[in-house]
Amino acid sequence: MIQSLLFILVAGVSGWFAWKGFSRVWRNIQLGKPEKISGNTSQRWRNVLLVAMGQQKMFKNWLPAVLHLFIYVAFVITQVELIEIFVDGIFGTHRFFAPYLGAFYTFVISSIEVLSVLAFVATIIFLSRRNLLRIARFQKPEMKGFPSRDANLILLGEIILITGIFCMNGGDKVLQARGVEHYHLTGDFAVSTWLGPLLFGGMSNGAVVIIERFGWWLHIFTVFGFICYLPYSKHLHIILAFPNTWYARLTAKGHMENMPEIQLEVRIMMGLPPLTPADGGESAPDGNPSGELPEFGANDVFSLSWHNILQAYSCTECGRCTAACPANITGKKLSPRKVMMDVRDRAEEVGAAIASGRQAVAAYDDGKSLFDRITPEELHACTTCNACVEACPVLINPLDIILQMRRHEILTQSAGPAEWLPMFNAIENAGAAWAMSEPREAWRDA
Amino acid sequence: MAEMAAQGKSPEILFWVGCAGSFDARAQKVTRALCEILNHAEVEFAILGSEERCTGDPARRAGNEFLFQMTATTNIETLNMYGVKKIVTACPHCFNILKNEYPELGGHYEVVHHTQLINELIVNGNLKLKEGGDFKGQRITYHDSCYLGRANDVYEVPRALLESLDVDLVEMKRSRKNGLCCGAGGAQMWKEDEPGDKRISLERIEEALETNPTAVVANCPFCLTMLQDGLKAKEKNEQIPVYDLSEMILSRL
Ligand code: SF4
Ligand code: SF4
Numbered sequence: 001m002i003q004s005l006l007f008i009l010v011a012g013v014s015g016w017f018a019w020k021g022f023s024r025v026w027r028n029i030q031l032g033k034p035e036k037i038s039g040n041t042s043q044r045w046r047n048v049l050l051v052a053m054g055q056q057k058m059f060k061n062w063l064p065a066v067l068h069l070f071i072y073v074a075f076v077i078t079q080v081e082l083i084e085i086f087v088d089g090i091f092g093t094h095r096f097f098a099p100y101l102g103a104f105y106t107f108v109i110s111s112i113e114v115l116s117v118l119a120f121v122a123t124i125i126f127l128s129r130r131n132l133l134r135i136a137r138f139q140k141p142e143m144k145g146f147p148s149r150d151a152n153l154i155l156l157g158e159i160i161l162i163t164g165i166f167c168m169n170g171g172d173k174v175l176q177a178r179g180v181e182h183y184h185l186t187g188d189f190a191v192s193t194w195l196g197p198l199l200f201g202g203m204s205n206g207a208v209v210i211i212e213r214f215g216w217w218l219h220i221f222t223v224f225g226f227i228c229y230l231p232y233s234k235h236l237h238i239i240l241a242f243p244n245t246w247y248a249r250l251t252a253k254g255h256m257e258n259m260p261e262i263q264l265e266v267r268i269m270m271g272l273p274p275l276t277p278a279d280g281g282e283s284a285p286d287g288n289p290s291g292e293l294p295e296f297g298a299n300d301v302f303s304l305s306w307h308n309i310l311q312a313y314s315c316t317e318c319g320r321c322t323a324a325c326p327a328n329i330t331g332k333k334l335s336p337r338k339v340m341m342d343v344r345d346r347a348e349e350v351g352a353a354i355a356s357g358r359q360a361v362a363a364y365d366d367g368k369s370l371f372d373r374i375t376p377e378e379l380h381a382c383t384t385c386n387a388c389v390e391a392c393p394v395l396i397n398p399l400d401i402i403l404q405m406r407r408h409e410i411l412t413q414s415a416g417p418a419e420w421l422p423m424f425n426a427i428e429n430a431g432a433a434w435a436m437s438e439p440r441e442a443w444r445d446a
Numbered sequence: 447m448a449e450m451a452a453q454g455k456s457p458e459i460l461f462w463v464g465c466a467g468s469f470d471a472r473a474q475k476v477t478r479a480l481c482e483i484l485n486h487a488e489v490e491f492a493i494l495g496s497e498e499r500c501t502g503d504p505a506r507r508a509g510n511e512f513l514f515q516m517t518a519t520t521n522i523e524t525l526n527m528y529g530v531k532k533i534v535t536a537c538p539h540c541f542n543i544l545k546n547e548y549p550e551l552g553g554h555y556e557v558v559h560h561t562q563l564i565n566e567l568i569v570n571g572n573l574k575l576k577e578g579g580d581f582k583g584q585r586i587t588y589h590d591s592c593y594l595g596r597a598n599d600v601y602e603v604p605r606a607l608l609e610s611l612d613v614d615l616v617e618m619k620r621s622r623k624n625g626l627c628c629g630a631g632g633a634q635m636w637k638e639d640e641p642g643d644k645r646i647s648l649e650r651i652e653e654a655l656e657t658n659p660t661a662v663v664a665n666c667p668f669c670l671t672m673l674q675d676g677l678k679a680k681e682k683n684e685q686i687p688v689y690d691l692s693e694m695i696l697s698r699l
Pocket of ligand 1: 321324325326327328334335336381382383384385386387388389398399402
């Protein structure tokens with residue numbers, strides 16, 4: 001009875017914290033500009049199923065892919081058990097489903113156990129890859145401090161969770177064998193049937209009951225803790241990878257977003273009518289009724305699309321993008337992972353200021369912008385090679401943000417590398433990317 | 447093009463020469479090689495000549511959308527005026543922007559990269575390669591340009607051409623989808639590198655040299671420049687040439 005009340009209390013409090021955390025993320029994503037993303041649902045389903053669920057892109061490198069899959073599948077299937085834990089927790093029953101499901105129950109729990117062992121091994125390997133082998137992509141400057149603690153914390157949590165599961169199941173098996181009341185028979189579990197007696201066989205009934213209960217609570221506490229922690233962690237990707245792959249861009253990677261507002265202005269300037277959708281153009285955007293000077297490109301979360309912010313929150317901080325980035329490989333400051341983390345951190349900062357009432361959404365001004373985090377030096381190092389886009393296991397596009405910020409630099413701030421000016425002038429005045437004295441057909445006579 | 451139009455002719459294909467192909471000494475050779483190939487295959491083609499302007503790729507990637515829209519709109523007006531249907535270009539940057547970004551601005555054409563067109567001509571029997579040739583059996587490594595490769599997923603056509611040349615193709619560690627950029631894209635060509643440890647072109651050419659090739663092959667005028675720069679830095683530019691695929695094909699006609 002006390003256990004039931006305690007369980008309901010813990011579940012309620014965790015639920016409340018999780019709700020707060022997730023709604024914060026939801027609100028922060030809404031800080032971005034609206035953008036309608038739809039069409040080609042079959043390709044979108046394919047992306048969700050293959051890339052998010054099937055983790056297709058992880059398999060570029062099979063070792064981490066397989067290990068990650070163990071942890072992922074173990075985690076997902078452990079959640080099946082959660083249903084029973086809830087029933088048992090609230091009604092004070094014990095392994096409520098076992099009598100009804102019989103052999104199938106034994107099978108499910110056994111699968112969880114086998115996967116837990118695999119996940120345990122994977123976790124140990126992952127911890128050592130990060131902390132002992134010090135794989136390069138985990139050691140970049142942007143991983144200092146919280147990001148690297150975050151990764152280790154979750155791996156540690158995984159170990160605690162698995163420990164809980166085996167204390168719970170192992171203790172249970174010992175008690176079942178001894179015919180202790182309340183612990184009804186459940187059939188043989190793949191691991192704990194032998195691991196339980198091995199570890200706890202020599203203990204008294206009372207001690208084993210304590211271990212079993214300890215395991216049960218440890219398990220559920222870790223799960224609740226994890227759910228509450230998720231919205232603060234890169235592990236949010238276990239949820240956001242699904243919408244993120246759904247909304248991923250489907251056009252050729254080389255395609256850069258058009259800016260219909262500028263298109264319209266240029267056409268008016270050149271004395272041309274606006275393009276109609278029949279010409280293949282987008283419908284003309286509405287004018288600028290506020291009469292304010294328009295801002296082009298992005299310098300803050302408000303001028304990015306909500307989709308860019310969703311991507312930032314979906315980032316796993318795995319660094320595959322950065323490891324593939326030619327600029328980063330050759331020692332430049334640019335790191336596409338850092339771009340994504342900066343956007344997310346800025347969204348957090350802005351979101352917190354608004355939530356606390358210090359700032360209003362409509363007139364937000366804290367004197368800061370994305371440019372305080374992502375410097376022109378980083379933006380200018382990008383070769384637009386799309387290696388980061390190709391590398392990302394959850395279909396994030398860091399390049400899109402880099403290009404929107406470049407646009408802001410050039411179009412709104414009239415800044416950017418001075419070396420580009422001759423190129424701009426040449427295109428404008430001579431129609432060529434270099435100012436040349438000879439005619440465009442001179443190659444014919446060479 | 448203007449001449450042909452004046453004679454009432456509409457050529458089946460427009461060769462988009464591009465800025466590099468027009469002005470860069472190395473790329474001019476590729477331009478001429480492609481013309482020779484097209485002539486050899488008796489393809490009727492035209493160029494815009496002085497009516498061609500920069501597609502706007504470096505301006506757009508640098509962030510200068512106004513300039514891009516201006517130059518692109520002017521080009522589209524010209525192309526549409528002549529009723530152009532199909533375009534070939536030897537530059538993956540022109541290829542990408544004409545193919546993927548001009549339609550939204552009202553420019554709808556069938557756009558092919560020159561490696562695709564050459565491959566088409568060979569497959570259709572319009573181009574016959576002579577037996578033997580200089581490259582037969584040579585160890586050659588192929589550099590995927592970002593704008594033909596990742597940007598547009600064209601990986602196999604250029605390799606098919608290399609196969610028709612009977613070369614011994616050796617892949618670099620990073621190739622196809624994982625290919626490493628030469629360092630020129632995104633308007634880097636027009637500026638100094640940001641501070642770092644080394645040039646991207648050097649990183650790439652070192653990887654190419656690991657395959658121990660007799661020649662390096664590319665499909666992009668900017669990659670040609672960058673790879674050549676890298677070879678110079680390694681003092682290997684005398685021994686190892688960098689070719690555009692079209693030049694290798696031409697040697698076999
Ligand atoms: S597109 Fe830019 S950021 Fe992405 S990998 Fe290439 S150089 Fe790096
Ligand atoms: S953007 Fe993608 S590849 Fe880069 S760190 Fe985030 S999840 Fe990994």
